[in-house]
Amino acid sequence: MTENNETLNKGRNAQWRVELRNSVPNKDRVALERVKMTEVEPHERIKSQVCEVNCGLTAEQAVTEARRCMDCVTPTCVEGCPVNIDIPRFVKQIEAGKFLDAAATLKEYSALPAVCGRVCPQEKQCEIKCFYTQKMKKDPVAIGYLERFAADYERQSGKIQIPQVEARNGIKVAAIGSGPSSLSFAGDMIKLGYDVTVFEALHEIGGVLKYGIPEFRLPNSVVDVELENLKEMGVNFEKNFVVGRTASFDDLKELGYKAFFVGSGAGLPNFMNIPGENLNGVMSSNEYLTRVNLMYANQSDSDTPVMLGKRVAVIGGGNTAMDAVRTSKRLGAERSIIIYRRSLEEMPARVEEIKHAMEEGVEFMNLANPVEYLPDTTGRVAKARLQRMKLGEPDASGRRRPVPIDGDIVELDVDLVIVAIGVSPNPLIPACLPGLKMTRYGTIEVNEETMQSSVPEIFAGGDIVRGGATVILAMGDGRRAAASMHRYLQEKYAKK
């Protein structure tokens, strides 16, 4: 961090920054109100699965918002960002109207700024550490919006800078899975001159960014542009390829791959194992979202069906639950209800998603937990029996533990239930690599600094290591793994 502080300071002392800082007194900066994101009206947006809710900032809005940032001596916001983006630098570049430079700054740290600007839980990361939040009890600088603005500006300008790549060094490496961790790994390795292939089991590249997060929150076109850039830089993508099945690690080694990055995600959906959970009309959020986002089941020319519900209950309170419940609204549900065992304050979803869901008419039934599902005469789910809960003592996570209220059980009419209570690590890779050390949670054990596993040539990151985290953390892992794999390979091969 001290090294980083030095770099931050050096940038801060650049002449243009000093001048910009002095051009507006801080009291004028703090007098400005935080920008409001323009949004599509709720009744409009719920007509479409692909209409993005947030419209983005105009250049004028972005410059004004950037002006709020005081370019602090100790920019605490940077500490809140898992990849320590030099936030004041890119924000000041926006204020100076140098939007492409701002995008370039972001790209030094993050492979997918247009994605993170949209989906990071900013209110828990960079923005909560902003001087405004910490010291002035005011709304923080809208770092996420600005990040999105810079990245979108670059993309829409048609002047995307394809990073320079070094001359090929002839060493082949593989990334397994094509989620954010693998993509950022691949971007760094190709820059360093390696021959990089990304293997993906599904027929689309992007992992959760494609099959999970819906278009109304993250348009596929945003992800596709980033994928095109990686292709242009020379990254090779192999779809429909399950590592461990289509070919084993040994097969790949025979084909010349010298090292591997496992970014296979936490794909396995959890169920609660309660009676009636296998009834028709009860499914995982992964199934529901995959049918819609990957298979386009909501479009009439798609061959894949999706079950529609009039009264939809979604179990859980995370981003996945919000995505599923808002999707159900868009697919025509009359009632879409979140059922969550704790209270609104404890919900892990991004604050913005909860707000948007409420605006769209999603109902919240907090402090309730399903205990059984009952069928109609055709065998489809018709009722959920819910145990009412109250909050007890705080548990290990510091959140107050929900405890059942004896005998307080209510019945809710439903015809579709979506279970979004988390995922477990995908066991496919560990199953085919008996030498790989695993934790008792089924995640791959790695050295936290180097992301190297117990098998020296295998590195790992993202949800298969963290067991369900965020896009930005997954990307940070991919980058760290790339840096240390580079060191490992240079020692092993290049110096000989």
Next chain:
Amino acid sequence: MNKIIEKYNLSEHVAKFVIEAPMIAKSRKPGNFVILRIGEKGERIPLTIVDSDIEKGTITLIVQNVGVSSGKLCQLAAGDFITDLVGPLGKATHIHKAGTILALGGGVGIAPLFPIVKAFKQAGNRVLTVLAARSKDLIILEKEMREWSDEVLVMTDDGSSGRKGLVTEGAEEFIKREKVDECVAIGPAIMMKFCALTTKKYDIPTQVSLNTIMVDGTGMCGACRVTVNGETKFTCIDGPEFNAHQIDFDELLQRLRAYKNEEDQAKNKK
């Protein structure tokens, strides 16, 4: 994209495809399946790998035209391409020397049964096979099955080929005649349910290969879940083969009907 090298129609509704897929040909084992997709708005459907040729780099699939996606596949010809093909998926059959194996195949279930029969025979077992279907033209692979079985009994509902009667009648005939060590049954869920009830009576360990609805085939969605011995399992990664005597067949039958309305609508539309 994978190229179709050869295509034959085995009957009006059943077609056989030889498809270029060198990696899968090399790594597949009996019991494995693939998932494929035709067209950019196509559905992902699972199909068993019936055979493979490592040298030519091909796999063989046999498909029965039952709905929109299998219908789209059946319309393709040699030289056409499969949009997406992934595999091999699922656990391989546990092939070992058990003694006498009773292999029961119903309808298009005969296709996935074939690689298992062949492998058990190659492992030195005595293999008794019953092939059953509604009528003569739904009996497939009879010649190949005869090549790899010690005895084959054909049963049809209407008596148009072999004997008239159900697969379970054929099974009991063998069981009563000689000692059967293990049984494997593949076909429609309802057939497997009754095969399981039959072999249970005689205490014969029995494997079935389940044809649940699937989406990804890699353990990600849970569409394929079944109850085995009171526990929820994912057919695509824990199966597709399970101990027949532990399966909740009624739940399976119910779950197979989950998209009945949507499927019927889609079929009528096209």
